[in-house]
């Protein structure tokens with residue numbers, strides 16, 4: 001809420017208030033139970049992440065466009081088709097949230113955790129709550145660092161988002177050898 005007061009002769013003549021939120025926000029919990037996390041030498045926290053719904057919707061729209069362009073004839077039993085269906089459903093929910101300017105909470109990080117990696121690593125998120133520090137951090141307070149694990153053909157790595165105390169609040173594997 002934004003408040004503006006109009007003063008005259010030392011007194012408040014009129015108070016204007018309006019909501020500063022003009023966009024829909026999307027929240028989800030960073031999954032910390034991905035099996036491969038067990039190998040990594042850093043702890044991943046189940047951080048609450050807040051994104052702009054419109055940013056995530058743009059990512060899904062791009063995926064849907066690519067699907068229609070390059071994968072529209074794939075068999076319906078392929079996992080890629082299931083993924084396309086789920087992404088389409090989530091995009092519809094986000095579109096409705098944007099249209100009505102309401103916040104939305106995705107109860108599951110499926111099709112959201114990995115799909116949001118570009119936004120997370122470009123620090124295009126709104127804020128993230130660190131359970132260890134017990135507070136929210138804005139994107140510009142967080143660091144994005146590279147990590148890698150293993151060697152030779154078993155090596156893999158990516159980036160991760162850390163709070164100022166170096167707790168990992170989001171991580172995603174981006175490559176493996």
Ligand SMILES: [Zn+2]
Nearest residue numbers: 130133163167
């Ligand atoms: Zn922290």
